[in-house]
Amino acid sequence: MELLKKRILEDGVVIGKDILKVDSFLNHQIDVALFDEIGKAFKEYFKDKKIDKILTIEASGIGLACVVAQRFGCVPVVFAKKTSALNLSADVYHSEVYSFTKQRSYNVMVSKKYLHQGENILVIDDFLANGKAILGLSDIIDQAGATLQGVGIVIEKGFQGGGDEVRSMGIDLKSLAIVESMEDGKILFREEI
Amino acid sequence: MELLKKRILEDGVVIGKDILKVDSFLNHQIDVALFDEIGKAFKEYFKDKKIDKILTIEASGIGLACVVAQRFGCVPVVFAKKTSALNLSADVYHSEVYSFTKQRSYNVMVSKKYLHQGENILVIDDFLANGKAILGLSDIIDQAGATLQGVGIVIEKGFQGGGDEVRSMGIDLKSLAIVESMEDGKILFREEI
Numbered sequence: 001m002e003l004l005k006k007r008i009l010e011d012g013v014v015i016g017k018d019i020l021k022v023d024s025f026l027n028h029q030i031d032v033a034l035f036d037e038i039g040k041a042f043k044e045y046f047k048d049k050k051i052d053k054i055l056t057i058e059a060s061g062i063g064l065a066c067v068v069a070q071r072f073g074c075v076p077v078v079f080a081k082k083t084s085a086l087n088l089s090a091d092v093y094h095s096e097v098y099s100f101t102k103q104r105s106y107n108v109m110v111s112k113k114y115l116h117q118g119e120n121i122l123v124i125d126d127f128l129a130n131g132k133a134i135l136g137l138s139d140i141i142d143q144a145g146a147t148l149q150g151v152g153i154v155i156e157k158g159f160q161g162g163g164d165e166v167r168s169m170g171i172d173l174k175s176l177a178i179v180e181s182m183e184d185g186k187i188l189f190r191e192e193i
Numbered sequence: 194m195e196l197l198k199k200r201i202l203e204d205g206v207v208i209g210k211d212i213l214k215v216d217s218f219l220n221h222q223i224d225v226a227l228f229d230e231i232g233k234a235f236k237e238y239f240k241d242k243k244i245d246k247i248l249t250i251e252a253s254g255i256g257l258a259c260v261v262a263q264r265f266g267c268v269p270v271v272f273a274k275k276t277s278a279l280n281l282s283a284d285v286y287h288s289e290v291y292s293f294t295k296q297r298s299y300n301v302m303v304s305k306k307y308l309h310q311g312e313n314i315l316v317i318d319d320f321l322a323n324g325k326a327i328l329g330l331s332d333i334i335d336q337a338g339a340t341l342q343g344v345g346i347v348i349e350k351g352f353q354g355g356g357d358e359v360r361s362m363g364i365d366l367k368s369l370a371i372v373e374s375m376e377d378g379k380i381l382f383r384e385e386i
Contacts, residue, residue, distance in 0.1 A: 029307040030255075030270040032262045059252035062223075063259035063270065069225045070260075077223040077256065114222040 001041050001176040014185045027060035039071040042152040045174045049149045051122045061125045080108040093143045095136040108136045117145035128153040131162025158190050194369040207378045220253035232264040235345040238367045242342045244315045254318045273301040286336045288329035301329045310338035321346040324355025351383050
């Protein structure tokens with residue numbers, strides 16, 4: 001998505017070799033008009049899929065998922081909650097996720113009331129790096145007996161390998177920008193095939 | 194807002210005397226079409242105010258703020274982050290908030306890059322109970338030299354007094370539903386004047 005890549009080059013801030021800050025438009029301040037363009041792009045890519053519900057993860061995925069949902073006929077959005085609690089109630093689906101950034105595990109959870117057998121789910125999130133959060137959501141969808149129809153990501157850090165791992169599992173993953181490297185502060189995108 | 198009150202009566206779950214669960218449409222699963230109606234209602238109420246930016250607080254306010262922003266010409270949304278950290282960097286505005294639910298204080302913070310002197314701010318959030326989070330956001334807006342033009346809340350728990358405290362400070366607060374009591378599991382709304 002050229003508009004997005006241009007914005008990343010203009011406003012993204014590279015810190016070290018693997019941190020890309022885009023909090024001016026994606027995950028602290030939000031450009032709602034850009035979110036709508038992102039929604040259009042996901043709808044175009046997933047136009048042949050039946051989507052009953054969008055699943056995302058708190059916090060910064062929530063705004064994006066709501067705006068994307070408008071392009072899919074205002075299907076319900078469900079956001080998974082993160083918790084460090086070990087004892088989770090029986091009325092939630094949960095999956096353990098290891099965070100490389102924080103170097104510890106946490107649980108993602110979704111109430112059993114809001115994911116059902118047979119539902120077609122689109123997962124939406126702002127970032128994909130190691131892909132562990134997406135695999136956790138995929139696990140929760142499996143537990144519910146629902147079907148993961150696809151994953152839409154705004155920015156994939158391709159060099160961290162999570163996206164390719166997700167693809168190798170047969171999951172239909174669309175990332176609107178894949179950052180291939182950030183050596184010397186210079187952002188290079190993966191060429192689209 | 195009659196549509197909202199009807200939905201609260203249909204789908205809200207009262208627990209004890211003061212907990213109202215509306216996670217089927219507001220803060221776990223999200224009804225995006227309802228959010229759009231809520232956005233329309235806030236735009237109608239605040240139609241004479243110039244709004245440059247919408248400020249909300251993670252997590253469940255974010256989706257709402259993005260959909261509401263569309264009704265205000267897609268102004269930027271900024272979401273304040275919650276943190277229990279004591280040492281905050283100098284490049285953020287922050288304010289301490291006491292949580293009655295969790296019986297402890299936390300900090301809300303916003304990067305100084307995303308709130309500026311002279312900006313007209315609309316605060317949007319899903320719930321208002323004791324009002325401490327809203328007062329924290331108001332404090333941050335003051336620190337930035339910006340102007341709080343108004344506060345839009347979906348559900349105010351009127352019996353907890355926070356809304357009236359906010360109004361008594363001269364803040365233009367619009368709550369789309371004010372729950373006056375939940376005795377014996379029965380939800381009663383405050384009559385609008």
